Amino acid sequence: MSVPDFDLSTVGVGVAQESCSQANSSSYLLPEMLPFGFCSGCGHIKIAGYLDEALRRLELPKNKVVLVTDIGCIGIVDKYYDVNAFHGLHGRVITYASGIKLANPDLTVIAIMGDGGAGIGGAHLLSAARRNLGITLIVANNFNYGMTGGQHSCTTPLDAVTSTTPHGNLEAPLDLVRTLQPSKPAFLARTHVFAEGQVDMLVEAIQTPGFALVDMWDLCIAYVGSRLALNKSAIEGMMDELDMPAGVLYRGTRPEYSAAWRALYDEKGARTPPCLLQVTGGSVLDHKVGIILAGGAGQKIRSAATLVGTAAIMSGLKATQKDDYPITVRTGHSVSEVIVSPDDIYFTGIEDPDITVILAADGLAQVARRLTKCSPDARIYVDEALADSVQTPGRVVPLPFAQTAKRVGKLTIAPVAIGAVLAREGLFPVHIFEAAARAMQKEAVAESTIAGVRAGLELG
Amino acid sequence: MIEFIEGNDAVVRGAIDAGCRFFAGYPITPASSILVSMMRELPPVGGIAIQGEDEMASIGMCIGAAMTGLKAMTATSGPGVSLYSENVGLAIMGETPLVIVNVQRQGPSTGSATKGADGDILFMRWVTSGGFPMIILSPENVQDCYTLTVAAFNFAERYRAPVFLASQREVGLTREAFNYEHAWAEAPTPLPRPVAAPDCVYEPHACPTPDHVSPMSPIGGPHLVRYTTSTHDQRAYLTGDPDVIEHMTNHYRRKILDHAEEMGIYEYDPQRGADTLIIAYGVCARSARGAVKMVREKGGKVSLLVLKTIYPMQRRVIKEAVAEVSRVVVPEMNMGQYVWEIRAMAPGKDTIAINRMSTTLISPEEIIAKGGLL
Ligand SMILES: Cc1ncc(C[n+]2csc(CCOP(=O)(O)OP(=O)(O)O)c2C)c(N)n1
Ligand code: SF4
Numbered sequence A: 001m002s003v004p005d006f007d008l009s010t011v012g013v014g015v016a017q018e019s020c021s022q023a024n025s026s027s028y029l030l031p032e033m034l035p036f037g038f039c040s041g042c043g044h045i046k047i048a049g050y051l052d053e054a055l056r057r058l059e060l061p062k063n064k065v066v067l068v069t070d071i072g073c074i075g076i077v078d079k080y081y082d083v084n085a086f087h088g089l090h091g092r093v094i095t096y097a098s099g100i101k102l103a104n105p106d107l108t109v110i111a112i113m114g115d116g117g118a119g120i121g122g123a124h125l126l127s128a129a130r131r132n133l134g135i136t137l138i139v140a141n142n143f144n145y146g147m148t149g150g151q152h153s154c155t156t157p158l159d160a161v162t163s164t165t166p167h168g169n170l171e172a173p174l175d176l177v178r179t180l181q182p183s184k185p186a187f188l189a190r191t192h193v194f195a196e197g198q199v200d201m202l203v204e205a206i207q208t209p210g211f212a213l214v215d216m217w218d219l220c221i222a223y224v225g226s227r228l229a230l231n232k233s234a235i236e237g238m239m240d241e242l243d244m245p246a247g248v249l250y251r252g253t254r255p256e257y258s259a260a261w262r263a264l265y266d267e268k269g270a271r272t273p274p275c276l277l278q279v280t281g282g283s284v285l286d287h288k289v290g291i292i293l294a295g296g297a298g299q300k301i302r303s304a305a306t307l308v309g310t311a312a313i314m315s316g317l318k319a320t321q322k323d324d325y326p327i328t329v330r331t332g333h334s335v336s337e338v339i340v341s342p343d344d345i346y347f348t349g350i351e352d353p354d355i356t357v358i359l360a361a362d363g364l365a366q367v368a369r370r371l372t373k374c375s376p377d378a379r380i381y382v383d384e385a386l387a388d389s390v391q392t393p394g395r396v397v398p399l400p401f402a403q404t405a406k407r408v409g410k411l412t413i414a415p416v417a418i419g420a421v422l423a424r425e426g427l428f429p430v431h432i433f434e435a436a437a438r439a440m441q442k443e444a445v446a447e448s449t450i451a452g453v454r455a456g457l458e459l460g
Numbered sequence B: 001m002i003e004f005i006e007g008n009d010a011v012v013r014g015a016i017d018a019g020c021r022f023f024a025g026y027p028i029t030p031a032s033s034i035l036v037s038m039m040r041e042l043p044p045v046g047g048i049a050i051q052g053e054d055e056m057a058s059i060g061m062c063i064g065a066a067m068t069g070l071k072a073m074t075a076t077s078g079p080g081v082s083l084y085s086e087n088v089g090l091a092i093m094g095e096t097p098l099v100i101v102n103v104q105r106q107g108p109s110t111g112s113a114t115k116g117a118d119g120d121i122l123f124m125r126w127v128t129s130g131g132f133p134m135i136i137l138s139p140e141n142v143q144d145c146y147t148l149t150v151a152a153f154n155f156a157e158r159y160r161a162p163v164f165l166a167s168q169r170e171v172g173l174t175r176e177a178f179n180y181e182h183a184w185a186e187a188p189t190p191l192p193r194p195v196a197a198p199d200c201v202y203e204p205h206a207c208p209t210p211d212h213v214s215p216m217s218p219i220g221g222p223h224l225v226r227y228t229t230s231t232h233d234q235r236a237y238l239t240g241d242p243d244v245i246e247h248m249t250n251h252y253r254r255k256i257l258d259h260a261e262e263m264g265i266y267e268y269d270p271q272r273g274a275d276t277l278i279i280a281y282g283v284c285a286r287s288a289r290g291a292v293k294m295v296r297e298k299g300g301k302v303s304l305l306v307l308k309t310i311y312p313m314q315r316r317v318i319k320e321a322v323a324e325v326s327r328v329v330v331p332e333m334n335m336g337q338y339v340w341e342i343r344a345m346a347p348g349k350d351t352i353a354i355n356r357m358s359t360t361l362i363s364p365e366e367i368i369a370k371g372g373l374l
């Protein structure tokens, strides 16, 4: 890609002469797109020039630079550059820049947004700084929303009159640098468009591997900038008054995120091997059976249900499993529904359970409505302590699950109950359930599951 | 090879096999397990996975990564789709391939986080301002979760568009036997991203005819790439020229609608002499299959059309199927959404909506009773 040299002075881009003289590479601006579409005297024109100058000094290959712009007047700036350009939604510039940098860390990713973008996208600013992801963010901070008609923004000074603060602004202006500093990103700086040394600052920011912010105080000549009569001394006075000084205010040393991410995941990452099941057959079940395991948090209901489904599949049946538990997983009910069937299972709901296993009061409460309506030949296997609370036309089978589990070992109540059910219902051979436990669980856990099932068989 | 896994797990397997190499998501029930699995499974195959600070960040990162050359996916549920809305528009405008999994839950608002519904069908269809066609696929079981995820990536790449996988809790979190051989046999061959020749003059949105989709070039590759949220010409420069704008808006529309049949995934099971047709998608298709089996076993007659591609609408097959009957039954786990699309295509037919939004499934018996099938 070759672009003719372009003389900045002809379009009035305010770049300090000293910095120009250091540059010898061609411009990163597209001459055919100029002049800039900003209002005459708008500070964005200066920022555009400083950035071009910084790029010229860095002599980065154009196709390895991405300029990501936000919405607002500043958001149109990308079209003047001869680099990759991504013009995204209002406030989200950092998100696209983050995706680009994560996907290809070799790219130099420069994001530009207004103070409006910084306000609406504040959460992204905080996160990018916390991650220390290697993007350079230039905030063209002109203290108002230029594009939409000079409304107040998160950096509008107190008392300032704007179209949406007709009697003066009551909201304290945000200090972007101090807001991000506790996260210790790589580089935090503040300057303004009338100052000197912005190009040096931008060069350092772009060269810094981690997250770099340049809060560039700016002039919206059409709106608040004129009202506040902002010029070099007025902006410097504002900086003094607000105690928001110019300069490179922080340099951090935390590792850059995309590199750190790759190093960490390269070292630790490995795919989870699939848990493949051997289908050996062996079930003689000839009809669909709906089973509900109704217990409480901490009873390992879900994994027991998964073993039932797994064993059913291994024995040649079809199976579905659905779990229900409150979002607060360590308390309340845990109810799993398993359907096993020799045929395809279309409907995965269980309205009239064939088998219900009740191991806790919380679980019983969840299935109580269905049990009152179930058919008379439904079997309800219930821990003997809860038997009196079950209201149902079905056949209640009280058994000492909890007591047995206490004897067998920790967390065995569900396997004990399943053992009892298998003894009476013969859904599939017990040895297949044991094989399922060995296939799915760690050895010690599988052994205790098997001990539980065997104790349960005796109850049956 | 068989595993006993949930629909969401199959989505993860499908995505990785389809070549997904970037994932960003924000936790939300019942979609969180996709994020959690992607964090573990994607890095070992050379991909990137990250939890965004919110849904806007998650989809924004995906769009950035997709334009840098990676196949990208995100996953959420209804509240997250609300927050994706503006960025789905960006993906349409910027012609960004992107797969969005919506594991629907009962809404509106926070609704029932752990309960299923198909309440977002029209929401996904009209998800963003401006109103452009969307591609939406709806799985009914764990195999579909794999197959349709692969298809979703292919459509996203082929048409350079965001594609929704309209899953829901009753599919995403239901565990079933997943058969790898069947999955590999059923799923389409993953389409590598078409890329522009290095020596061409690259125009990001080149479309000599409105339905033409041109190859992409990754940001950081041989060409300078431009991308913009604003109304633009084929070079991605802002434009106010009504002729150019008309061409581009036709392009976003026609590249999808003119190719609707290429995206048709459905199962049509007509029965000779049947006067009633059930049209179903998602988990309701399972109950519909159950109902059809019961009706036929009892000597009744009924036809079935299961739509996996719900958008773009499969007009030809729907018209053909509807023409054969006088009654159409549409069961949906919402208050009646897709049925309006069917009604518009079935003038003069008796169209019966069977709806339920009580967090419980519509049963085959309910379809038979309310549909007057026996
Ligand atoms: C989501 C959304 N809300 C509102 C707007 C309208 N809008 C366009 S520009 C802008 C403010 C831009 O202000 P700033 O970021 O400070 O840029 P400036 O115009 O001052 O350069 C707003 C609110 C939008 N584009 N998107
Ligand atoms: S409105 Fe303000 S910010 Fe926008 S171009 Fe004009 S002076 Fe610049």
Ligand SMILES: [Mg+2]
Residues within 6 Å of the ligand: A072, A114, A115, A116, A140, A141, A142, A143, A144, A145, A146, A153
């Ligand atoms: Mg501004």
